[in-house]
Amino acid sequence: MQIVIDRHSKIPIYRQIVDRIREQIVGGMLPEGFRLPPERRLAEALGVNRSTVLTAYRELKAEGLLHAHVGRGTSVHAPVPATRPPAGTGGVPWRQLFREGGHHVQDPVVRDLLELTERRDVVSLAIGLPAPELLPLHLLGTIFDTLVEEAGPQMLLHCPTEGHTPLRETLTRWLATRGIACSVPEVLVLSGSQQGLDLMVRALVDPGDLVVVEEPTYVGILPVLRAAQARVLAVPVDHDGMRTDVLEAILERHRPKLIYTLPTFQNPSGVEMSLTRRKELLELSARTQVPILEDDPYSELCYDGSPLPSLKALDSTGHVVYLSTLSKVLFPGMRLGFLVGPRPLIRRLALLKQGIDLHSSSVGQRLLDRFIRDGHYEPYLATLRTAYAERRDTMDQALSDGEVSGLAWTKPRGGFYFWCRLPREVERSRLLNEAADAGVAYLPGDACFAEPPADAFVRLNFSYSSPERIRDGVVRFLESVHRAARAQRTQAADRVGMKPVV
């Protein structure tokens, strides 16, 4: 976005800003969804008052060219170009055509976060990405060249829906080293582990069916369940993981289709389910015949000792379906995951997958296969563990240094996230605004609950940014918490007619 202000012009500055932005929107230089800088930042850049930018943005909103979401800033709402049919010629009323179930798919929070990570002025503690500078990029380039020589054009052609067979063999051997015994026909390669959630729900869940999730839970499961019109039963997570006593009570009254859990270094809470709970959970599942979907993207990233065995490794009755990915470690953008389950299930999921995307990227599968088989995986993982442990410690220290009273968190033993409970007086939407202004992004905890919780939480990621950026980001974040709390106290004081006590 380019704005040049003419200070000698008779046209008011706010109007000049309006005109320049409008030109760029109508001219197509600022596309639909383009996020404008926060008012304060643009004001600083142009050397004008914040209120001037505020007025300009307000005017553009009134014109319908911008829209604002609390906490997500202001973005372009571009007009339909002239080539589209004008009103009255019978354009398709798309919104009326969308199907019933589809109306529940409305939460754009993850998509917004994906966009945010592309902005350089924002310290992103929001999204769960690996450290870009540590990715084995040149190694992958070399493997690509090797594949071109060895596999030839086959690498660009189709592969079976279940996955490239050598990769499935490699995964089987790799899983064995993690205590999971399975054979090739029990492994399904996925286009990212998100696809595993979608496939499982599509295979099992009819509208109105019950599904157990943790509370909090992985943010990406909720839209899938909403789209399927599932009824969600939320079981709270404490320091030992999912509360099996609550689950047991639920299973006495209901017969859900599935128990979804992320037991190791949970996203978002960082909690590692205790061994006792793991066994209780398995026992409950076997007794009630309700299968478990174990999502396990983080157990490789344990920074103190070894992780507990997965539910799948402990499972002697075949009730656990295991979902994982190496995306969190290797290359999230390649979209590869895998699922381990009994053959009738794999066959059903493969038939569904065939209608969805035929198969996952052959090239990506071959790259991953060679990366593991040529022995690059374990050394790379060791590098990651060292680097992420440092980042985790940095974030822990920075949170402590801030000395914000009422802010609570636990240092996780593995994974990607700190889960912080906010001080009582901090209002959630106010914090989002303050943080956006301060140039720091986090995941609002509410996104991880089926129903908004009483306490407010945030999830902070420590894998993506350098230790310096993390420290900077945490400082910005804690300042935002401070400001939000102060503003809240001021407002509360105003309301009862008192001066704030600072």
Next chain:
Amino acid sequence: MQIVIDRHSKIPIYRQIVDRIREQIVGGMLPEGFRLPPERRLAEALGVNRSTVLTAYRELKAEGLLHAHVGRGTSVHAPVPATRPPAGTGGVPWRQLFREGGHHVQDPVVRDLLELTERRDVVSLAIGLPAPELLPLHLLGTIFDTLVEEAGPQMLLHCPTEGHTPLRETLTRWLATRGIACSVPEVLVLSGSQQGLDLMVRALVDPGDLVVVEEPTYVGILPVLRAAQARVLAVPVDHDGMRTDVLEAILERHRPKLIYTLPTFQNPSGVEMSLTRRKELLELSARTQVPILEDDPYSELCYDGSPLPSLKALDSTGHVVYLSTLSKVLFPGMRLGFLVGPRPLIRRLALLKQGIDLHSSSVGQRLLDRFIRDGHYEPYLATLRTAYAERRDTMDQALSDGEVSGLAWTKPRGGFYFWCRLPREVERSRLLNEAADAGVAYLPGDACFAEPPADAFVRLNFSYSSPERIRDGVVRFLESVHRAARAQRTQAADRVGMKPVV
């Protein structure tokens, strides 16, 4: 599969075959789904009678270690390994848990075809793949290296759900050269064009909703519609494409959610919808407000002159949603497609896609983007057109040379396929068996119909194999037709107590 026969042993030969195959299945050397050679072929290889192999296979079937499908040969049905829970310990009754809608997803024909193309002894005229030896593999290797240098680790990270923005810009410019005016927010990048079918149906179709398809239609749309529990209205295709008079009659009585058409070099029929029909179709859609999903993977591959303009290019009222892919030209295994439609639809589809696979492969998108932007696409396409035109002419000539009476086909102007009507006396399942024995694979026409048609058709692909293989494959295919017809005549003659007239 390795079988050594001891001719001096007292153990009957059929039993030796049974024992060797059983050992290899139980030992895991022959995995689930492994396709055994046709009886005749194995008999030849071992130098035994066909009936010996037949007996051995029958025994293994009785033991539950093999299963046979008419026309799809015999494959391994491996026993559950000992690590799985034995019966009675409360294993999950998966088949009972599968959801209602899921029961309709049963057709494994495409998956079987994917597997078949991996077998070297079979001439595959079945699947729609580009010529492997013409793929620009080394060029892609070079582009990968360039991306490593230029984009760095970003190429492995996430991108927006709607697609890598530079690729969307590139596609927009490319579409403009094909007469389709659209802006970036109207383009959604897909994980293969199959995903476009799935997303559209998920966004629009509730159980019981009506969807119009062509008859015959693309084989991959039918399982998607079945899974969504849509009711299918089939409109016949003649030499000018979809019969708009039939469609009009349907639209007078019904209000379908969508009209699905593949108007240019249709898969499977090869038919190019005439300009008159295109205009009639657009007029019907605009008048009745039923949107069109135009699937257009083949218009780039026109071998005589230029293709007719797409429906989307002719669309003045915004009723056409355009779906395409460069997979048929560049790299099917990378799974990339794209869809062009109005913004409210793109937004809805992107929200659905977010829950399905978050986004399509970043690496693949960047490779495709650079391939087009660096000017490699048009020269590569020219090479393909020349090569495929030759293959098409070869197949046409080989079909003519066979002089099989009652076999009818039209030489297509573009695309990948010949669509042949079989002689009346050829029984479909018998032909499948004969062709499997002869080592040639085709797509049975029935797969392209919602309801089995009166006439029998086959689809033959001419892009994948070399001209020599095509000629060989057509000869094998025509021999199978001959044999099937003769066997049918013999049977008919037997039935009325007459000697066959040969």
